Amino acid sequence: MSRVVGLEEIRGLLPGVDLLKIIEEGFVAYSQGQVVVPPVGELVFDDPPGEAHIKYGYVKGHPYYVIKVASGFYDNAKLGLPTGQGLMLVFSQQTGVLEAVLLDEGYLTDMRTAAAGAVAARHLAPLEVRRIGILGAGVQARLQLDLLRGVVSCRRALVWAPEPEEREPYLKAFALSDFEVEMAEKASDVARECNLIVTATPATTPLLRAGEIKPGTHITAIGSDTAEKIELDPEILGKADLVVVDSLPQSESRGEVFRAVEAGTLARERVKELGAVIAGRNPARENPQSLTVCDLTGVAVQDIQIATAILREKYKKESRRRP
Amino acid sequence: MSRVVGLEEIRGLLPGVDLLKIIEEGFVAYSQGQVVVPPVGELVFDDPPGEAHIKYGYVKGHPYYVIKVASGFYDNAKLGLPTGQGLMLVFSQQTGVLEAVLLDEGYLTDMRTAAAGAVAARHLAPLEVRRIGILGAGVQARLQLDLLRGVVSCRRALVWAPEPEEREPYLKAFALSDFEVEMAEKASDVARECNLIVTATPATTPLLRAGEIKPGTHITAIGSDTAEKIELDPEILGKADLVVVDSLPQSESRGEVFRAVEAGTLARERVKELGAVIAGRNPARENPQSLTVCDLTGVAVQDIQIATAILREKYKKESRRRP
Numbered sequence: 185m186s187r188v189v190g191l192e193e194i195r196g197l198l199p200g201v202d203l204l205k206i207i208e209e210g211f212v213a214y215s216q217g218q219v220v221v222p223p224v225g226e227l228v229f230d231d232p233p234g235e236a237h238i239k240y241g242y243v244k245g246h247p248y249y250v251i252k253v254a255s256g257f258y259d260n261a262k263l264g265l266p267t268g269q270g271l272m273l274v275f276s277q278q279t280g281v282l283e284a285v286l287l288d289e290g291y292l293t294d295m296r297t298a299a300a301g302a303v304a305a306r307h308l309a310p311l312e313v314r315r316i317g318i319l320g321a322g323v324q325a326r327l328q329l330d331l332l333r334g335v336v337s338c339r340r341a342l343v344w345a346p347e348p349e350e351r352e353p354y355l356k357a358f359a360l361s362d363f364e365v366e367m368a369e370k371a372s373d374v375a376r377e378c379n380l381i382v383t384a385t386p387a388t389t390p391l392l393r394a395g396e397i398k399p400g401t402h403i404t405a406i407g408s409d410t411a412e413k414i415e416l417d418p419e420i421l422g423k424a425d426l427v428v429v430d431s432l433p434q435s436e437s438r439g440e441v442f443r444a445v446e447a448g449t450l451a452r453e454r455v456k457e458l459g460a461v462i463a464g465r466n467p468a469r470e471n472p473q474s475l476t477v478c479d480l481t482g483v484a485v486q487d488i489q490i491a492t493a494i495l496r497e498k499y500k501k502e503s504r505r506r507p
Numbered sequence: 508m509s510r511v512v513g514l515e516e517i518r519g520l521l522p523g524v525d526l527l528k529i530i531e532e533g534f535v536a537y538s539q540g541q542v543v544v545p546p547v548g549e550l551v552f553d554d555p556p557g558e559a560h561i562k563y564g565y566v567k568g569h570p571y572y573v574i575k576v577a578s579g580f581y582d583n584a585k586l587g588l589p590t591g592q593g594l595m596l597v598f599s600q601q602t603g604v605l606e607a608v609l610l611d612e613g614y615l616t617d618m619r620t621a622a623a624g625a626v627a628a629r630h631l632a633p634l635e636v637r638r639i640g641i642l643g644a645g646v647q648a649r650l651q652l653d654l655l656r657g658v659v660s661c662r663r664a665l666v667w668a669p670e671p672e673e674r675e676p677y678l679k680a681f682a683l684s685d686f687e688v689e690m691a692e693k694a695s696d697v698a699r700e701c702n703l704i705v706t707a708t709p710a711t712t713p714l715l716r717a718g719e720i721k722p723g724t725h726i727t728a729i730g731s732d733t734a735e736k737i738e739l740d741p742e743i744l745g746k747a748d749l750v751v752v753d754s755l756p757q758s759e760s761r762g763e764v765f766r767a768v769e770a771g772t773l774a775r776e777r778v779k780e781l782g783a784v785i786a787g788r789n790p791a792r793e794n795p796q797s798l799t800v801c802d803l804t805g806v807a808v809q810d811i812q813i814a815t816a817i818l819r820e821k822y823k824k825e826s827r828r829r830p
Contacts, residue, residue, distance in 0.1 A: 186594075186610060188511045188608070220550065222548060222549065222550065225545060225548045225561060225563060226545065227543065227545065227563065227564065227565065227572060229565075229572075229600055232601060234600075234602075234603055236572065236598070236603060238548060238561060238563065238574065240548060240550065240561065241550065242550065242552075249550060249552075249559065251561065251576060253574060253596065253598075253605075255598070255603030256603070257601070257602050257603040260602050260603070263602065265602055265604065268603075269598070269602070269603035269604055269605065270603075270605075271509075271596070271605055271608075273576065273594070275559070275576075275578070275592070277552055277557075278555060278580070279557075279580050279583050279586065279588055279592070280557055280559060280578030280579070280580040280583070280591075280592035280593075281588065281592055282576075282592065282593075282594055282610070285511070285594075285608050287509060287605065
């Protein structure tokens, strides 16, 4: 029978995975056309309101194909349940046999999203990060800071929480860590103080204005993954020296780049793909005064890579246990 | 943690399900527009050749939504593995929570397909079935005969096997049953002898000719579920008094009706949907001399219904076990 891996076991396996490396490899394969990712399947529910997405695909020549189901049911909080639900299925690309059911409850999606932010920072952040700025104070805003530990040496962070009640839990989460975290009064304080900024909010109106951003700053925009959400003034992308996205096709219908192109501040042909930047075929950061923006909307290759890595790690542990 | 139900347990639960009833209810809900079924997701693999399909959806107002993954990897036989692989996932429509993973390995798909044939016979077969004819001798051709037991009293069957080596296993499968099974030399023998015929082969050229079919016959065509497969001469559908399909939209691109409309023998507006026939809004069988054809290509509502029923049956058994 196929392996069924629960959340606790998945949490135990992930530290054995070189997360940033596999996500980088995924982006490179994606930008090189080695990844088959059909359009996302979608179910919408009216009562109670909810939606489910099915993302699936494979890297050509790899051993597995992956199907991810992720849903959002917005009344779940009333029932004491997480809004997000989901799982990942890993199948053999050779035989179709179901190798594993990863009952990750959305954890692997959170982690692969956080890892993409760290990968963007590794390739685009200023060489000397003065202070890390985080807009947002939810799960993803915590993970973004947490995973930056592996790619920048700066340990000072300024965080702006959209909701005041999020401040305490955020500070608490990092209280015993090596990060020195302060909370900002306004989003513009973050723009003034920080030269590596990550935005991870569900905002639908811009949080940062072009005039506030200092030269030499890199911004990674995580929150906007639909046509409606937006965190950055389109002028910021307009004046950026380099604009990068995880997926050029997706940037035609969602995210900051979609909005900036629509607003007429950004020419589409100026946008580079992250996998190409990683592979070194694009000038990433030309001078210390450049403003760079990386807009991530999330691509299925991240799911494929993280699910595959968890299964490999499980097999590795199992084979070690054998005499 | 979500329930994970293996094949053996599923086999044990299915007898507690009123299979024909739930499939009938599914077809009726589908024909009444109560079922949300987005387009099928598809992955194609080149080396080795294979394909995976993702079918999903829900009946409005029901407690669950269902995602089914089914694949065919055609080199599996060389490895001693079944060509078909798959599973069904059952989620709450209220919260998105994954209720159960049904590791059915394609069994529930076989059973819901067989049940649709029995449902078609219940509503369209002649009142007096002289002899049951089966074209095909694979798993589905066995299940079709097996499930007809619940809807017709006739226990005499004449079976044509496309491959001679399939004859013995088929006869053996029914040796101890209440069916008296004989093997036919030619498909046309079945047409001559039988007035309830089920075709369940992967044929790509017609097996039955219009001139061979006697008045008062009902034919259920199971095998053709793509644009390429065909079991019935398009003239048969042309001269039929009633032509029924499980899904009008699907019949526009696959199956016998698609081919007959394309060949110009059948006018699309003459075709009725099975759910409407079951609900009694169509004249099913007007006189004992009518020729009727039911073309089934398989719809996701069957998967939704059978997966839901298995989960309900499991919950029922669990609650019985509690003191």
